[in-house]
Amino acid sequence: MRKVLIVEDDRFISAIFSLFLKDLGFEIIGRCKTGEEALQQSRSRNPDIVLMDIHLEGDVDGIEAAEKIQREYEIPVIFVSGDTSSEVVERAVISNSYGYLVKPITKKELGITMELAYYRHKADLDQKRREQSFRDYISKAPIAIVIVQKGMIRYLNNLALNLFKTHYMEDMIGANLTDFVDEEWVAKAEKVFKDENSEEIQPFYMVIKTFHQKRVKVFVHASRISFYGSSAFQLMLVEVSGYMAQIDELKKWREAALSGMGAILLINNLFEVVDYNKTFSDYVSPAFDMRGHSVFTLRPWMKFDKGALANIFNNKEKDSNVELSIETNSHFLKCCGLVLRDRDGQPEEMIVVINEAVEK
Structure with missing residues (x-):
């Protein structure tokens, strides 16, 4: 009753x-x-x-x-x-x-x-409970989730806020998604969300920008959902910056292994020798193990242009391949430097590969 x-x-x-x-x-x-x-x-x-x-x-x-x-x-x-x-x-x-x-x-x-x-x-109560359950599920989901409606961000869960480097949902809600997409990937994002009749959306790779404009590489799984009675997109974002960085570094090591004359030197951003192979050592002929020493203290066995080397590690551009020269007691070495970056894009180490050796 x-x-x-x-x-x-x-x-x-x-x-x-x-x-x-x-x-x-x-x-x-x-x-x-x-x-x-x-x-x-x-x-x-x-x-x-x-x-x-x-x-x-x-x-x-x-x-x-x-x-x-x-x-x-x-x-x-x-x-x-x-x-x-x-x-x-x-x-x-x-x-x-x-x-x-x-x-x-x-x-x-x-x-x-x-x-x-x-x-x-x-x-109404049943609908409210279902919506609350859905919001709870999204909020606690073990993956970053963003809901986009008519190109605008309508909701983010906690992991998505972490991904965009903000604690406040108000920083994101109501903004255009493309405001947080790297310029090179805006056209790709707009194409995906323009076709509202497509039944299936293939997962895709994209570069987003955090609230403070830092670039982050993500893999996107997108699906169409109903959000408050209207069509919307649910995006599940998986950060792959570290993974992609490792792939890039492996490519550089492969390039170093297959190019030049096989002489390889590895130095860090403190200009210290991390490692080198025997072929490189044969050109330099050091009287001791160079590992852990600054390249600027290795004269006369090896001479670098200090300014050129510093500029290489201060280079913020995407192009990580540079030319440099090394002078030893017996040779002039024309080299290619392959800059290895950390997951934040900062120069961390450099592989030096000898392309040409000219005897003095």
């Missing part, structure tokens, strides 16, 4: 409503005259439906009370009033009530409205 709270300051009308509702099979759990009492009894008795007059005694009218009851206690409210003025009706509509009955009303009319309100509210 569904429980009803009647809020009506006219005792005679309140009694009629009580008779109607009892005949219809409802349980009357309370009757009150003011908005303040309605709030109190809604909190303490938790009715299934509130039947609310609009013009009540006290400082809180029926519409104001209904808004608080529906917002704070999730109880549906049906208005009953003899006032049909546009101002009152507009306020009632904005309050998201579940019905508006104009006095005098019949028992049948009341019964139909009560049933419709009850089941509509139940459906």
